[in-house]
Amino acid sequence: MQVLSFVGTGQNTLYLLDRLRDMGREGSQVMDRTTASVRRERLVYDLARAAEGDQGGLHDVYRATSAKLFGVCLRICQDREAAEDVLQQVYIKVWDRAGRFDAKRGSPITWLCAIARNTALDWCRANHIQHLPESAAAAVADSAPLAWEAIASAQESARIVACLDALDERPRRAIHAAFFDGLTYLQLSQAMAVPLGTLKSWVRRGLLQLKGCLGHE
Amino acid sequence: MSDALSPELEALAGELALGLLEGDERADAMRRCLSDRAFAAAVAQWRERFEPLHEAFEESPAIDLWPAIQRRLTAPEDNRLRSALSRWRAGAVVSGLVAASLAAFIVLRPMPAPVRVVAPTEQGAIAQLGDEGAAALLAAQYDPAGGVLRIRAVRMPASALAPELWIIPDDGVPRSLGLVAGGGVSEVVVAPETRKLLRDGATLAVTLEPRDGAPHRAPSSAPIAAGKISTI
Numbered sequence: 029m030q031v032l033s034f035v036g037t038g039q040n041t042l043y044l045l046d047r048l049r050d051m052g053r054e055g056s057q058v059m060d061r062t063t064a065s066v067r068r069e070r071l072v073y074d075l076a077r078a079a080e081g082d083q084g085g086l087h088d089v090y091r092a093t094s095a096k097l098f099g100v101c102l103r104i105c106q107d108r109e110a111a112e113d114v115l116q117q118v119y120i121k122v123w124d125r126a127g128r129f130d131a132k133r134g135s136p137i138t139w140l141c142a143i144a145r146n147t148a149l150d151w152c153r154a155n156h157i158q159h160l161p162e163s164a165a166a167a168v169a170d171s172a173p174l175a176w177e178a179i180a181s182a183q184e185s186a187r188i189v190a191c192l193d194a195l196d197e198r199p200r201r202a203i204h205a206a207f208f209d210g211l212t213y214l215q216l217s218q219a220m221a222v223p224l225g226t227l228k229s230w231v232r233r234g235l236l237q238l239k240g241c242l243g244h245e
Numbered sequence: 246m247s248d249a250l251s252p253e254l255e256a257l258a259g260e261l262a263l264g265l266l267e268g269d270e271r272a273d274a275m276r277r278c279l280s281d282r283a284f285a286a287a288v289a290q291w292r293e294r295f296e297p298l299h300e301a302f303e304e305s306p307a308i309d310l311w312p313a314i315q316r317r318l319t320a321p322e323d324n325r326l327r328s329a330l331s332r333w334r335a336g337a338v339v340s341g342l343v344a345a346s347l348a349a350f351i352v353l354r355p356m357p358a359p360v361r362v363v364a365p366t367e368q369g370a371i372a373q374l375g376d377e378g379a380a381a382l383l384a385a386q387y388d389p390a391g392g393v394l395r396i397r398a399v400r401m402p403a404s405a406l407a408p409e410l411w412i413i414p415d416d417g418v419p420r421s422l423g424l425v426a427g428g429g430v431s432e433v434v435v436a437p438e439t440r441k442l443l444r445d446g447a448t449l450a451v452t453l454e455p456r457d458g459a460p461h462r463a464p465s466s467a468p469i470a471a472g473k474i475s476t477i
Binding site: 049083086087090091094095096097098099100102103111112115116119121123124125128134135137138141142145148153187189190194195203206207208210212213214216231232237238242 | 252253255256259260263264265266267291292293294295296297298299300301302303304305306307308310315317318402403404406407414426432
């Protein structure tokens, strides 16, 4: 019996490997998911070390995530030097708040990205940064300029992507640019060349539609 | 829950979470977060909905900033805040600084626990902020004769920020009563013009704020604890 079940397992493994090889792209997604979950566990562990006051833990978090978080800061601040300043601020915040991260409630990378996005937005508000007309125009012109595939594989993330895609083009572009480029109503209305009132009614309708879409689990 | 919110408020919560609002509109929405639990919950829910999108930001390698970060970690807290702000201040006008204090609004903390009134012990007004299960638990006792508010911090989350006490009367606009200690008992002498606000039904709330510039004009984050005043 023991031997039989061992053989069984071996066959399953072989079968799985064959399937992975055959499936090409799909197979590499399975592998990506495995790597992603290892990376996530590592990050949770390093954040826990940082929460206990271990600077080495924060350094490991920095090594694993600084390119990503710098991407967030740079996109919103639109200025390298400012983004570098903001990024430092982000890791100081991570150091102060690491104890509040709850792995049961969310993914560590989205938690870190949210801190980076908010810190970058704070910087823009504090400095009255108005996006250059060109970058704002680019932000509202293209609503899929991102590493979409990075989240498309995860089930719960695909939901918000699908719901955003289901919106009308104009509210979708506005919500995209607000989230990814940190544009405010005022900046959006200039970039999209629409009256503020019109824009607000598009976005509000879009938000309520989004809520409805995400509510249907 | 947020299902009870009107579509207007639900959309406003989404607008605040996305960062679409500016100036007075933003300040008003943030104040509502402090005074309206359902609204604050809706904002937090919107943040959760958008959270997976963060992964779609493109990576972009930065120069190695770790040595600079490490220097800041070991610097005393005050220097840290100052050095973080100095470069920003250089280019910012005064109103920019006000905006900065409003801007750090993030709902990462759990919502404050439902209000419960503590059993009366002495004369005066009393409130319990937070409850047994919450991260923050404070007891407040007010002596109207001297205008002295005594705050006992039973439990506070560890933070580099300082607890700031707010009174929120019927109009829903929080007024700062200043910073309180993160542990033990603090005595707050309430300014004569604010004393009339400390009465039955008004809400006392605590947020975590930077020490610089306290008392602040408006809270920059959601309350970690809140409770209603009850006169005995």
